[in-house]
Amino acid sequence: MPHLGLLSILPPVLALALALWKKKIIPALIVGGLAAAFLLAVSKWAFVVDYLERVIKVSGDRGNLQLILFGVLVGGLIKLMEASGGFKGMIALLESLNIRTKRPVFLLTWAIGLLMILENYSNIMVNGTTVGSLYDKIGVPRAKLAYFLHSISINWVATIVFNSWGAFYMTLLAGQEVADPFGVVVSAMPMNFYCLISLIVIILTMVFDWNLGPMKKYTRVGGHLSVVEGQSATGSGSSFTPGHASPVTSLLVIVPVIVLVATMLIALVVTGGGSMLKGDGTAAVFYAVLAAILILAVMVQFRPKSERPPIEKSVYGGIGDFMEVGILLALALTLGSLCKEMGTGHYIAGLASGNVPTFMMPLIFFFVSCLISFATGTSYGTFSIMVPLAVPVAQAMNIPLPLMFAACVSGGVFGDNTSPFSDTSVITAIAAETGVVEHVEAQLPYALISASIAGVLFVVAGLLMV
Numbered sequence: 001m002p003h004l005g006l007l008s009i010l011p012p013v014l015a016l017a018l019a020l021w022k023k024k025i026i027p028a029l030i031v032g033g034l035a036a037a038f039l040l041a042v043s044k045w046a047f048v049v050d051y052l053e054r055v056i057k058v059s060g061d062r063g064n065l066q067l068i069l070f071g072v073l074v075g076g077l078i079k080l081m082e083a084s085g086g087f088k089g090m091i092a093l094l095e096s097l098n099i100r101t102k103r104p105v106f107l108l109t110w111a112i113g114l115l116m117i118l119e120n121y122s123n124i125m126v127n128g129t130t131v132g133s134l135y136d137k138i139g140v141p142r143a144k145l146a147y148f149l150h151s152i153s154i155n156w157v158a159t160i161v162f163n164s165w166g167a168f169y170m171t172l173l174a175g176q177e178v179a180d181p182f183g184v185v186v187s188a189m190p191m192n193f194y195c196l197i198s199l200i201v202i203i204l205t206m207v208f209d210w211n212l213g214p215m216k217k218y219t220r221v222g223g224h225l226s227v228v229e230g231q232s233a234t235g236s237g238s239s240f241t242p243g244h245a246s247p248v249t250s251l252l253v254i255v256p257v258i259v260l261v262a263t264m265l266i267a268l269v270v271t272g273g274g275s276m277l278k279g280d281g282t283a284a285v286f287y288a289v290l291a292a293i294l295i296l297a298v299m300v301q302f303r304p305k306s307e308r309p310p311i312e313k314s315v316y317g318g319i320g321d322f323m324e325v326g327i328l329l330a331l332a333l334t335l336g337s338l339c340k341e342m343g344t345g346h347y348i349a350g351l352a353s354g355n356v357p358t359f360m361m362p363l364i365f366f367f368v369s370c371l372i373s374f375a376t377g378t379s380y381g382t383f384s385i386m387v388p389l390a391v392p393v394a395q396a397m398n399i400p401l402p403l404m405f406a407a408c409v410s411g412g413v414f415g416d417n418t419s420p421f422s423d424t425s426v427i428t429a430i431a432a433e434t435g436v437v438e439h440v441e442a443q444l445p446y447a448l449i450s451a452s453i454a455g456v457l458f459v460v461a462g463l464l465m466v
Contacts, residue, residue: 004039008342011036015335016372016385025381026324029331036338051334058175058337059330066286067171071325073289074164077260077296078122079318081253083309084300087122089249090115091130096247105134106148106206113152117160118257121427123153128431143218143442144211146432150443151202151417154424155195158379158413161185162264164322167285168329169409172383174282175333176340176391178401182268182281187402191461193454194366194410198417201450213445218438252299256292264288325380332384345392358397359462365390366407366458370451373415377422382412400465403458410454418447 015032019025037051038044058064081087094108109131116123128149135145158165166185173181190196204210267287268279297311339345352361365386373382386408394404416422420440429436 004342008344008347020375025378029335033335055334058333063174063282066282067167068326068329070167070285070289071164071329072319072322075322076315076318077293078119080296080314083314084252085249086252087126090253093247093250094130102138105138109148118163120153120157124149124427124431141218142432142434146428146434146439147443150428151198154416155198158195159189159192170281171329172387175336184402188406191403191406192409193457194414194451197453198450201446214441218442256296259295260288260292263291336388339388345389346396349393349396359466362403362407362458362462366411369408369411370414373412374419377419379412379416403461414451418444
């Protein structure tokens with residue numbers, strides 16, 4: 001395939017350098033996209049217009065638009081759950097269980113983490129608010145609670161297909177003209193080694209009470225070490241406080257989640273002509289979030305008037321909160337489209353061919369993704385840069401695409417878990433009532449063990465599958 005030679009890697013490298021320098025992914029994607037548009041423009045004076053036209057064209061594609069809309073509508077769904085008291089109801093329901101010993105507390109931590117599949121922020125905050133005081137009572141330090149909250153929420157949510165993460169995955173793959181993005185994502189998740197191994201490490205840590213590295217110090221100290229900027233989980237502006245909600249209101253979370261999952265599965269079967277794996281994943285997630293919002297809106301109408309939030313205002317507010325996700329999707333798709341036109345991935349594949357063993361490529365992409373995500377603190381930003389490179393490299397070097405995609409996802413999540421720049425690190429520290437630095441320091445040894453095992457597995461998978 002033709003490419004621009006060394007110039008073809010300039011835009012993504014520029015975007016990466018800016019992201020590492022400024023820790024801001026959206027400006028980095030814009031600069032990288034503008035650089036690519038300049039290189040491809042017939043008239044260099046009009047390259048900015050060319051770039052804007054491409055953003056509009058890419059965003060207006062039917063599949064891309066459905067996924068972008070899903071990415072922002074899920075914010076509306078979550079906001080309506082919150083405003084209607086659904087999250088408070090979840091907390092009231094779980095607190096009513098009156099759990100006081102280690103094993104049930106750990107099981108409760110897992111149960112909340114596994115249930116809150118839509119989005120990681122609400123997962124962390126609801127979990128932390130619910131079980132925080134229980135960890136104090138059973139003598140488990142907040143640093144370990146923070147580790148559990150962060151790794152369970154992110155690493156579990158990152159393996160789910162029918163949520164905002166799954167939509168983001170499919171959008172990036174569709175932008176590279178992958179014929180079956182849903183099938184690739186489904187096939188990739190069992191090879192998302194870092195996420196899966198880290199979840200196993202959490203189970204072993206709970207069972208055997210592992211205290212590695214700095215965690216030993218925090219275990220001896222116990223209790224609260226520090227609080228982020230003087231804030232606590234209930235005083236940080238979060239609305240996930242227990243209040244006086246009834247456990248019955250937890251249905252305002254449980255029912256919409258069931259509806260979302262069921263609608264997506266049904267839509268996959270219908271659009272796939274009876275075969276779920278042949279279904280249209282982009283359409284399925286879009287229909288699913290619309291159905292979930294509709295059902296929740298109906299349920300809210302049956303609440304007492306004094307407890308009924310303004311539905312439209314709540315949904316619009318949630319959409320506004322998630323607008324950054326939509327912008328990120330559009331810009332990432334545009335840069336990916338430009339890199340494809342420049343032949344960036346094929347140029348990289350040509351450089352690697354004969355110089356790097358093919359079976360090592362998944363490990364290399366995993367390692368580079370780890371570095372980028374740790375330095376920038378963003379998994380989505382890492383995916384946006386690495387996936388448009390991984391797809392053509394996989395195609396040119398005959399490497400199974402799900403394996404290469406899983407390497408990018410695993411590496412991206414590693415940085416989300418371990419970087420002090422990660423927004424989820426800050427959210428976790430607030431929810432667990434500890435400091436960001438303490439949390440990152442305590443979690444890092446467990447993450448490094450998981451990443452090391454994942455690296456070995458990517459080598460083994462490369463040997464067996466390439």
